[in-house]
Amino acid sequence: KAGVTQTPRYLIKTRGQQVTLSCSPISGHRSVSWYQQTPGQGLQFLFEYFSETQRNKGNFPGRFSGRQFSNSRSEMNVSTLELGDSALYLCASSWISGGSYNEQFFGPGTRLTVL
Amino acid sequence: QQQVKQSPQSLIVQKGGISIINCAYENTAFDYFPWYQQFPGKGPALLIAIRPDVSEKKEGRFTISFNKSAKQFSLHIMDSQPGDSATYFCAASINRAGSYQLTFGKGTKLSVIP
Numbered sequence: 001k002a003g004v005t006q007t008p009r010y011l012i013k014t015r016g017q018q019v020t021l022s023c024s025p026i027s028g029h030r031s032v033s034w035y036q037q038t039p040g041q042g043l044q045f046l047f048e049y050f051s052e053t054q055r056n057k058g059n060f061p062g063r064f065s066g067r068q069f070s071n072s073r074s075e076m077n078v079s080t081l082e083l084g085d086s087a088l089y090l091c092a093s094s095w096i097s098g099g100s101y102n103e104q105f106f107g108p109g110t111r112l113t114v115l
Numbered sequence: 116q117q118q119v120k121q122s123p124q125s126l127i128v129q130k131g132g133i134s135i136i137n138c139a140y141e142n143t144a145f146d147y148f149p150w151y152q153q154f155p156g157k158g159p160a161l162l163i164a165i166r167p168d169v170s171e172k173k174e175g176r177f178t179i180s181f182n183k184s185a186k187q188f189s190l191h192i193m194d195s196q197p198g199d200s201a202t203y204f205c206a207a208s209i210n211r212a213g214s215y216q217l218t219f220g221k222g223t224k225l226s227v228i229p
Contacts, residue, residue, distance in 0.1 A: 031214075
């Protein structure tokens, strides 16, 4: 079974631009979560999608948004990029929602650099 | 507000030694405590996890010890090997309306020297 894939792997943007990152979950997984990883703040939860609906959101400004498609693939968008948005953006998928916790499988991440 | 505190930030252990990483949490609503291992250029991978109704869980060379009253848990890596050199993150999960959100510690960079 293929793992979580994220594209692109690396991205360089300038301040003020916007960016869209893509995540394809493991086949059969319906929940997709996004995390931001930086040296200073560590791994921080951005949001989680299930069945095309955002069910949970972390403490990030509205510039960060996402969506999920009917095939469970997800995208996240960051508008009006700031230097502080430079980070590794990780996508994680799990196979079921609700009930007991299910393992989140992480992709390799997209390294975003904002100049 | 850091809800999961992890220590130490870095750890150097000799091959064959025991690596110990500690975490403490504040929110008693957390109900699942996984440990992740991350190698450079890779995403975190689940190593081992525990629920708060269990005090210890062992999988191979990896053991989690959990102290619910102290709100602390730790990872022990026995017979540490150079291949274990990686960054380790403790995490805690909370259920928000069916959505499981992971809160991570800041990570421990483990170096196992031959």
